[in-house]
Amino acid sequence: MSTILELNSVVMDFEIGVFGRKKRVRAVDHVSLKILEGEIYGLVGESGSGKSTLGKVSLRLYKPVKGKVIYKGNDITKMPERTLRPLRSEMQLIPQDPYGAINPVQTIGEAVAEPLITHYRIDKSEAMERVYKSLEEVGLIPVEDFVKRRPRELSGGQLQRAVIARTMILRPKYVVADEPTSNLDASIRTSIIQLLLEFKRKHNQAILFITHDIVLLSLVANRIGVMYLAQLIEEGHVESIVKDPLHPYTKALLSAIPLVSEEMGLEKVYLRGEIGDPANPPRGCRLHPRCPFMLEKCSKEEPPLVEVEGSRFVKCWLYFK
Amino acid sequence: MKEVLEVSDLWIKYYTLSGVVHAVSGASFQLGKGEMVAVVGESGSGKSTLGYALLNMVPKPGKIVRGQVLLDGVDILKLGPEELRRIRGSKVSMIFQDPFTTLDPLRKLGTQFEEFLIEHGVERAKARAMVKEFLVAVGLPERAMHSYPHQLSGGQKQRVSIAMAVALNPVVMVADEPTTALDVIVQRQIMDLIDDIRKRVGTSVVLITHDLALALERADTIMVMYGGYVMERADKKRLLANMIHPYTKALFESLPRMSQKRMPKFLPGYPPDLRNPPSGCIFHPRCAFAQEKCRSVAPVLNEIARNHFVACHLAGGEQ
Amino acid sequence: MKLEIVKSPYFLAGLTIISIFILMALLADVISPYSPVEGVGPPLQPPSPRYLVGTDNLGRDMLSRIIHGSRIMLTIVMIAVCLSGMVGTIIGLISGYVGGVLDRILSFVMDSIYAFPPLILAIALSVALGPSPLNAAIAIAVVYIPTYFRMVRGQVLSIKNELFIEMARALGIPSTRIVLRHILPHLTQTLMVVFSMNSADAILTEAALSFMGLTVQPPTPDWGFDLYKGRGFILAGAWWMLVFPGIMITLLALGFALISEGVSKSASRG
Numbered sequence: 001m002s003t004i005l006e007l008n009s010v011v012m013d014f015e016i017g018v019f020g021r022k023k024r025v026r027a028v029d030h031v032s033l034k035i036l037e038g039e040i041y042g043l044v045g046e047s048g049s050g051k052s053t054l055g056k057v058s059l060r061l062y063k064p065v066k067g068k069v070i071y072k073g074n075d076i077t078k079m080p081e082r083t084l085r086p087l088r089s090e091m092q093l094i095p096q097d098p099y100g101a102i103n104p105v106q107t108i109g110e111a112v113a114e115p116l117i118t119h120y121r122i123d124k125s126e127a128m129e130r131v132y133k134s135l136e137e138v139g140l141i142p143v144e145d146f147v148k149r150r151p152r153e154l155s156g157g158q159l160q161r162a163v164i165a166r167t168m169i170l171r172p173k174y175v176v177a178d179e180p181t182s183n184l185d186a187s188i189r190t191s192i193i194q195l196l197l198e199f200k201r202k203h204n205q206a207i208l209f210i211t212h213d214i215v216l217l218s219l220v221a222n223r224i225g226v227m228y229l230a231q232l233i234e235e236g237h238v239e240s241i242v243k244d245p246l247h248p249y250t251k252a253l254l255s256a257i258p259l260v261s262e263e264m265g266l267e268k269v270y271l272r273g274e275i276g277d278p279a280n281p282p283r284g285c286r287l288h289p290r291c292p293f294m295l296e297k298c299s300k301e302e303p304p305l306v307e308v309e310g311s312r313f314v315k316c317w318l319y320f321k
Numbered sequence: 322m323k324e325v326l327e328v329s330d331l332w333i334k335y336y337t338l339s340g341v342v343h344a345v346s347g348a349s350f351q352l353g354k355g356e357m358v359a360v361v362g363e364s365g366s367g368k369s370t371l372g373y374a375l376l377n378m379v380p381k382p383g384k385i386v387r388g389q390v391l392l393d394g395v396d397i398l399k400l401g402p403e404e405l406r407r408i409r410g411s412k413v414s415m416i417f418q419d420p421f422t423t424l425d426p427l428r429k430l431g432t433q434f435e436e437f438l439i440e441h442g443v444e445r446a447k448a449r450a451m452v453k454e455f456l457v458a459v460g461l462p463e464r465a466m467h468s469y470p471h472q473l474s475g476g477q478k479q480r481v482s483i484a485m486a487v488a489l490n491p492v493v494m495v496a497d498e499p500t501t502a503l504d505v506i507v508q509r510q511i512m513d514l515i516d517d518i519r520k521r522v523g524t525s526v527v528l529i530t531h532d533l534a535l536a537l538e539r540a541d542t543i544m545v546m547y548g549g550y551v552m553e554r555a556d557k558k559r560l561l562a563n564m565i566h567p568y569t570k571a572l573f574e575s576l577p578r579m580s581q582k583r584m585p586k587f588l589p590g591y592p593p594d595l596r597n598p599p600s601g602c603i604f605h606p607r608c609a610f611a612q613e614k615c616r617s618v619a620p621v622l623n624e625i626a627r628n629h630f631v632a633c634h635l636a637g638g639e640q
Numbered sequence: 641m642k643l644e645i646v647k648s649p650y651f652l653a654g655l656t657i658i659s660i661f662i663l664m665a666l667l668a669d670v671i672s673p674y675s676p677v678e679g680v681g682p683p684l685q686p687p688s689p690r691y692l693v694g695t696d697n698l699g700r701d702m703l704s705r706i707i708h709g710s711r712i713m714l715t716i717v718m719i720a721v722c723l724s725g726m727v728g729t730i731i732g733l734i735s736g737y738v739g740g741v742l743d744r745i746l747s748f749v750m751d752s753i754y755a756f757p758p759l760i761l762a763i764a765l766s767v768a769l770g771p772s773p774l775n776a777a778i779a780i781a782v783v784y785i786p787t788y789f790r791m792v793r794g795q796v797l798s799i800k801n802e803l804f805i806e807m808a809r810a811l812g813i814p815s816t817r818i819v820l821r822h823i824l825p826h827l828t829q830t831l832m833v834v835f836s837m838n839s840a841d842a843i844l845t846e847a848a849l850s851f852m853g854l855t856v857q858p859p860t861p862d863w864g865f866d867l868y869k870g871r872g873f874i875l876a877g878a879w880w881m882l883v884f885p886g887i888m889i890t891l892l893a894l895g896f897a898l899i900s901e902g903v904s905k906s907a908s909r910g
Binding site for chain 3: 059061081084085086088089092093095097100101102103104105114115118119163166167170
């Protein structure tokens, strides 16, 4: 299977604050990864890890400060918006918050039709046929009714379905799902995830599934990448990560979820303190102030991302030989 | 062992413009020293309302219409406002999902904490010392007293809430979804802190949560609520070994489990409208095993094994 | 929301006043008892059944002058407001959305104009362009362009960061469409408020310019110019030459101010 999206040592900085007090925050620090056609790559991390930013960089919604974003072999890092626009129909985003994702002044029908109208220059009536089909696909029935409604008249779950309909109407090949169910009631999460999996299956889509919920990823992803404070610290196939996590942070993540570590018979690892300040991360290994296995080297030098057993990567001095 | 908290036959209703909401219907449980009971339910189950009742703080238009809440032998539902003010924070305290509810964003933490202690009769010098002592005890640096709430992370704010909630050594602390808004690793730290307090000081905890997994991991006793009624109540080990009520089982099935490679199954349907609840068993519209009797007669909580109570006709829950 | 505006008493009162004035302007020839530019009676007559608002120093009927005066006033103000509205909004949209150096330059220019005391700027521009109704309209327009610019730009900056705008970009929707279809519709309410407030201001500015003789030439009837004339005859006791043009200016400005109040009140509720 070929690579559909590649991130090559990508760096993304933001400036926050006002006037005299500006701070530069590095949200993504030299992250490289490859996503294969048709695979689900789960990106897990806590808030402040940079996972959402990474997702948006991969769609070129932000221009990275350093590094390359390569889509289907094309370097899109610095591509001008005009050239990029046709490619955008193949690379889409499903956001966390369905409530803000559709312009409140549009009807659902208008919103779902819009990508068709702008990309394929077809007129509204022709588009409407495809819009109807799309709404049916996501389960917003009766279609005639939903087409006329406005975002505020829909529930969270229904809105997310509408957003998915709008996104999928372009038949993208690469989808970034940024915490697509975190803002929804637990009871509807399953149906939304199943909807996404349906589309993925039917159209052989690659999905970058971003979430803080590693248990969810263990059920849907093929490979997992773990992020901590703007860096990718572990990567591997989902079964091996979940059965045998290597990085102390990954171990701590699994230890922290109720019932999981007992279930899986994993070693319990606890971290002190809290995630550091992204504007001023710790020297050396970013986890070192909290890590129970800290070595002296960890506070001085940043470990490289090394390959351990086929296709498993860890960024930790404990595994550097 | 003498129970520090005894709740008997508690009924709470909200008298709203659109009708009477039957928020809590006949809840009962006991809590011993240093124990934790988890009140588990979805939104609308009545668990939060129950939590407020433990401080006799049910917000208007709510009213406790029946029942007793014995805190160390004293029925707090019969106390006057001045007595209530004295015991809140000192004999029974509460922490919330959003620590902002307890913390004033415009004042330094140290100052707020001190004022809280002084209001409960601690003299200023001692209060200042206690503030330092408790902030450190919950894992914060001393200098946190000079910070404002917005300068702290979610986890740190919650630690401050906990410090204030246990500083006066209450017998019971009510924790309403204390970790829901926090990152996973910090959630564990906060729950560990609460466990630590239980062990060292003997504070009993009422944990209100929607997360059955969290309850199964931490609590001694688990009480599952639905639509204001108690469906099942048992000590943790017994419940893990043998879940009886269909709702408890459904709740358990809805937990995502790594060991079983499948998406969790959710109960179809919606929670009941508590202004117009269904007849008979409140759960019957969504119950896969509902029978004729379930639609007409409400089951009572029945002890089907030692320390295991179930309200279900199929488990012999008949009057 | 749109229906709520109509229910606001302020809005309705304002709309009524404006409508009366517009009707007055449109039907001026029909409802004026006399010609506004010819002397039809003895000069400086106080209000009487024959000359309801009296006559001016040249014996012209003040009522007819006042009725016709609405034409000039409304024309100049409408041109000015439409001009500044369109230009200000377009520049504001572009500057806010594109950002960067262009935004900084435009903001600087607009802030400079805005910093100028508006009346003095209007007078200066009017004089520079040469006194005429059209030039007065242009001068007034220029003075108010920054108001629209700032308001539009401010809103664009805040809407730009909304999720649905980011989604639109992600969907590959071209910038022009995003600005026109996704941002502009959210501005309509605020634009209505600024538009009406602006009109009220423009009326007072036009009156001032007319007062200084920078708009019309005599004998064209104009409230501001008649005010100027009226000053000279106050000592002669001809209060009607001053009071009635003044009332007209005030009422018309009030009408727009009421509309603005009505819209902004329902905006904050809705």
